[in-house]
Amino acid sequence: QQQVKQSPQSLIVQKGGISIINCAYENTAFDYFPWYQQFPGKGPALLIAIRPDVSEKKEGRFTISFNKSAKQFSLHIMDSQPGDSATYFCAAVYNFNKFYFGSGTKLNVKP
């Protein structure tokens, strides 16, 4: 059973546009929600993360929006750049230790 559902599977955005990736979860015991960025041939790298007592977190062009009642969270990439083209994974973490990853979104930012 998939613990975290991620959408869309792929996304094409023009340079300067906003990229939005969504994730949903069921288990209310999750206590940490990170986003990872993965380039081809590399391991995932932590991008930004949020705890469930916060509704929004912003770091530079990256923002997480968290809706605890809907059990949904999303990543917004403002002013998307070609260098942002990568696969993005959301995750939900239990006990700050057990990670459940979404299936990934392949982002392509066109120049």
Place this chain on the structure above:
Amino acid sequence: DTGVSQDPRHKITKRGQNVTFRCDPISEHNRLYWYRQTLGQGPEFLTYFQNEAQLEKSRLLSDRFSAERPKGSFSTLEIQRTEQGDSAMYLCASSFETVQETQYFGPGTRLLVL
């Protein structure tokens, strides 16, 4: 480079052969995790260590899989009698015990079983 390293980066083997992968975590990190990632999917948890103790194993980790971290530093993941379904990227990650939610991933070992 002081990040997580994995060796080899690529491995091609024939079905039925045994393979072993190595992970060197960031030196100060006492937690080490193994994940499996298949094409188009996110990483799936396999097992993790705190120092040399293996604290949890996923049910994905069949009897053919074994992991060790003998001195609490590097770790090995061995797959015996490989099957074509074992073809995947095997990722290692490490973290501090006190900041365990921040996992740093290595580049992975891509396994292809023919």
